[in-house]
Amino acid sequence: MxxxxxxxxxxxxxxxxxxxxxxxxxxxxxxxxxxxxxxxxxxxxxxxxxxxxxxxxxxxxxxxxxxxxxxxxxxxxxxxxxxxxxxxxxxxxxxxxxxxxxxxxxxxxxxxxxxxxxxxxxxxxxxxxxxxxxxxxxxxxxxxxxxxxxxxxxxxxxxxxxxxxxxxxxxxxxxxxxxxxxxxxxxxxxxxxxxxxxxxxxxxxxxxxxxxxxxxxxxxxxxxxxxxxxxxxxxxxxxxxxxxxxxxxxxxxxxxxxxxxxxxxxxxxxAGSFNLGLNIVDEQGIDVGENKYICGVDSYTLYIDSDNPSLQLQWYKDGNSIPGANSNLLTVSESGFYSINAISETCSQEDGVTVLFDAFEINAGEDFSLCSGEAWINLEYDILGEMTFQWQLNGEIITEATSDSLLISQHGTYVVTAYSSLGCIGTDSVMVSEGNGFVISNIEVGVDYIMIRASGGEEPYQYSIDGSTWQSDNYFYDLPSGDYTAYARSADGCIASKSFSVFNIPTLFTPNGDGINDTWRIKGVENYPNSQISIFDRHGRNVYESHLNSNEIWNGFFKNGKKAPTQDYWYILKIANDRTYSGTITVKSRSEKGM
Missing domain, CATH: 2.60.120 (Jelly Rolls)
Structure with a gap:
């Protein structure tokens, strides 16, 4: 019982x-x-x-x-x-x-x-x-x-x-x-x-x-x-x-x-990621993906990544079998959807790719207004070999702009041209007009979240932390430590931005002299010189304080030189940009895990 x-x-x-x-x-x-x-x-x-x-x-x-x-x-x-x-x-x-x-x-x-x-x-x-x-x-x-x-x-x-x-x-x-x-x-x-x-x-x-x-x-x-x-x-x-x-x-x-x-x-x-073949690849054995753009040449050869002689192969174009196309390669000269069917003793497999000759396009996004701060123009395109880019603002080449994205702070017409090592060229433009009245009023940085507050302009707002991916929720969770720019976009297309930083604050360190995790460090604090740390014991006594010029916050010794015993301590971290963090840090001098 x-x-x-x-x-x-x-x-x-x-x-x-x-x-x-x-x-x-x-x-x-x-x-x-x-x-x-x-x-x-x-x-x-x-x-x-x-x-x-x-x-x-x-x-x-x-x-x-x-x-x-x-x-x-x-x-x-x-x-x-x-x-x-x-x-x-x-x-x-x-x-x-x-x-x-x-x-x-x-x-x-x-x-x-x-x-x-x-x-x-x-x-x-x-x-x-x-x-x-x-x-x-x-x-x-x-x-x-x-x-x-x-x-x-x-x-x-x-x-x-x-x-x-x-x-x-x-x-x-x-x-x-x-x-x-x-x-x-x-x-x-x-x-x-x-x-x-x-x-x-x-x-x-x-x-x-x-x-x-x-x-x-x-x-x-x-x-x-x-x-x-x-x-x-x-x-x-x-x-x-x-x-x-x-x-x-x-x-x-x-x-x-x-x-x-x-x-x-x-x-x-x-699920489904254990890929055992069979795939359509290029001459170097790289998967061609769903779309393959061909520029500057009249033909292109597709391969499959298998040398298995027991496979029975058949190539198709737009769903129709290609007579005599039964080897592990196919040379094509027309746009269309090309697929391969491979049959073994017990099963069959398929893969396909859309081949597009001289049809390369890029997309720089919709026109928008810039109300305050900066904004990104990010290109959408299919990668075609080695890519280079040229940007212009109001007809003048921006000499330092050579990547597929551009951080802007000026109004005007931006034109971007993409050049591929395969001979493809694509062009698009974006007009950035002057806006007003829409700003990011505050960024609240919590323990595991940040919250962006915006005001002005036409609601509803959208928010981003990379200037590319937007969401209606103004909360972002579990950001790794680092420096960020917050973006907000009003319903009438106006964009505002503001910078902030996130610190991943460890909650425990072990100053036992073994050379592993002996000091309390917070990555990124070194970017804010003259920040200040204050440490308090469980009785509220100030046992350590210092102005910080590196990411080492505390070595586990009191300001009187005595080693801190194993226990939890309260801290107040004042960052040089007027932000304050507080919480507990555990000092553990023993090397073994607790029960």
Missing amino acids: LSFLKRYNFYLILILTLISKCSFAQTIFVNPPANSNSNLLPSQLVKEILLEGGECSGISNFQLKDNTSAPFPNPTRSWGYFERGNSDFPFEKGIVLTSGFAIDAIGPSEQETLSKGNRTWLGDADAEALAGVITYNSTVFEFDFVPQGNTISFNYIFASEEYPEWACSQYNDVFGFIISGPGIVNDPGLSGKNIALLPNGNPVTINNVNDQECGDDTYYVGGDFQDIGYDGRTTPLTAFAEVIPGQTYHIRLLVSDSGDERYDSAVFLE
């Missing part, structure tokens, strides 16, 4: 947790009961979601490593199906692998600390080779596949509860995509080659991607989040590998806790 009551209470708490999480309309959903994809086995998820059918993939020999205490269909299993819902998460749907409970990926991130699993849930040898330390709580999807093209790729996002406090520490939770097979050279210590890499070739890890002193914040997005439960994540990234079509390869998709079993991490894999 007691065992029954314990189990009943566990599932009651779980149900209440799910109801609480799912009540947030702006979050993703994980294994939603009403969606049949939530009931798919792992191998089915890979074929039906990651490959969206994957008829030509030859998926086989699927193996799963996960939490043996919560196997499928346990609602607390470590993997599952997710969908965006009404949130702003970059991927519409896909698969999530975690080192905790998959349902904990549901937002918002400030609800609880995600730290599930214990040391009976083991790690993984590849994960330990990547992390350099012992690992726990590994979830691994691995399987064989047969690519149809010369390359494979898929899109992913890494997220973790280790962010931001445990970045730059030994708790470097790890994930990897390990591929092996013909032509693949294994990385040292791994069962294959890790293709979870940044564009610069470095592996994607917590210590490589963060906004602390040890990492690169180019690919980092910090919380709090409404859409996911983790405190930090990467931008969408792409894994890529060159392969031999028709050969069998093996891949391991894995995520693990490193150093201990606490603070969970996850990898989100975008």
Whole structure:
């Protein structure tokens, strides 16, 4: 009876947790009961979601490593199906692998600390080779596949509860995509080659991607989040590998806790992004995309990215088969929609492209009024090889303007001409008239948001922080630290702008002398010399203050030279442009994680 009551209470708490999480309309959903994809086995998820059918993939020999205490269909299993819902998460749907409970990926991130699993849930040898330390709580999807093209790729996002406090520490939770097979050279210590890499070739890890002193914040997005439960994540990234079509390869998709079993991490894999070929490409093997503009020549050759001799090929123009067009290349001389149908022993695949001869156009946008500040003119166009641009204002060449966007502060007629290395030329113009009475009156910078207030002109207003993408909501959330320009646009087309800055203020540092996260730093403060910091202990005593000329705010010592003991402190940060931030900073001298 007691065992029954314990189990009943566990599932009651779980149900209440799910109801609480799912009540947030702006979050993703994980294994939603009403969606049949939530009931798919792992191998089915890979074929039906990651490959969206994957008829030509030859998926086989699927193996799963996960939490043996919560196997499928346990609602607390470590993997599952997710969908965006009404949130702003970059991927519409896909698969999530975690080192905790998959349902904990549901937002918002400030609800609880995600730290599930214990040391009976083991790690993984590849994960330990990547992390350099012992690992726990590994979830691994691995399987064989047969690519149809010369390359494979898929899109992913890494997220973790280790962010931001445990970045730059030994708790470097790890994930990897390990591929092996013909032509693949294994990385040292791994069962294959890790293709979870940044564009610069470095592996994607917590210590490589963060906004602390040890990492690169180019690919980092910090919380709090409404859409996911983790405190930090990467931008969408792409894994890529060159392969031999028709050969069998093996891949391991894995995520693990490193150093201990606490603070969970996850990898989100975008649905349909596991591309095994077949694609129409150019002579260099680059995907031609949906539209291909051809200028200055009479003909152009299309290729497919496969050398598989077992494929039966047929090219089409505007839906009609082209007699005799059965090879892996096609030379065309007329505009139209060209497609390829590739048939193997068990399935068929198609790809297509619209080819346009001498039809290059650019779009500089509609005419508008400039009321105050500055505004951007941004071109819309298809990239055609190497592009160069020339801008004119009222017939005079703007010599310093050579890019595809122009920041303006003067009224007049702007003309832009785009030149392509393929011989294409496009021209457009925008008239910017003088407006008045419409201004940005204030920009409120909060902890995780900024709010733009505008006045004058004709309502309703629209707002932007890049001068290109506009929205009716005057709130913007979770902006990375940096300098920005806010834009507002009235209904009668008048644009106003105003500059502001966002600081991502860390909430913890560890001045224990280990050389990792020993000082409290706030990126961007160095741009506002003579800013001032004041630190207070829990009794309200002023224990430290300084004028700032770098991004180092505090080294963890009081103004009397004594080391600050482990506890929370209040701070008041006065920025030189009359903005004030206040909050708490945790000083933690111990190197171990708390329970």
